[in-house]
Amino acid sequence: MKEDVLDVLMYLFENYMDDDAALDEDPETLRVQLREAGFLHSEISKAFTWLEDLALAQRDAAPQSVQAGRSIRVFNTSEEKKLDIESRGFLIFLEQMGVLDNASRELVIDRIMALESADIDLEQVKWVVLMVLFNQPGLEEAFSWMENMVMEESQQSLH
Numbered sequence: 001m002k003e004d005v006l007d008v009l010m011y012l013f014e015n016y017m018d019d020d021a022a023l024d025e026d027p028e029t030l031r032v033q034l035r036e037a038g039f040l041h042s043e044i045s046k047a048f049t050w051l052e053d054l055a056l057a058q059r060d061a062a063p064q065s066v067q068a069g070r071s072i073r074v075f076n077t078s079e080e081k082k083l084d085i086e087s088r089g090f091l092i093f094l095e096q097m098g099v100l101d102n103a104s105r106e107l108v109i110d111r112i113m114a115l116e117s118a119d120i121d122l123e124q125v126k127w128v129v130l131m132v133l134f135n136q137p138g139l140e141e142a143f144s145w146m147e148n149m150v151m152e153e154s155q156q157s158l159h
Helices: 005-016 027-036 041-060 077-082 085-097 102-114 122-134 140-158
Strands: none
Touching (some): 005 041, 005 122, 077 102, 085 102, 122 140
């Protein structure tokens, strides 16, 4: 059985991202489909909570008050434990490339920290970035760029 919240989130994203009707279905229908796919009830519940918290954080995000490129993000000890140097460097790279702004970067870090895994690898960081960008107004181009990167890499790993 699949037991990780991120696995549930990735499954939802891969299978329902392009199907708005499926995502608008009764959450219980989605839960049944996820259980049939082999996910544990507890992990499904945690994934739905994670998504709800993301939606709340996106809604409540404060407007940008810090100019891009004028601040430095310092990771705290718990963030450094969860995110290896490669993952932290990747987040900084995305910010420098304009894929993430300060607010979306903080949402990504918040959602990574909300995952129960002790440490998160680079591939998982990329998926979280993709999920955060998915519903961010004004970041459609950044989402598209990130989606191409993630999907290309996942197809290459299948070959």
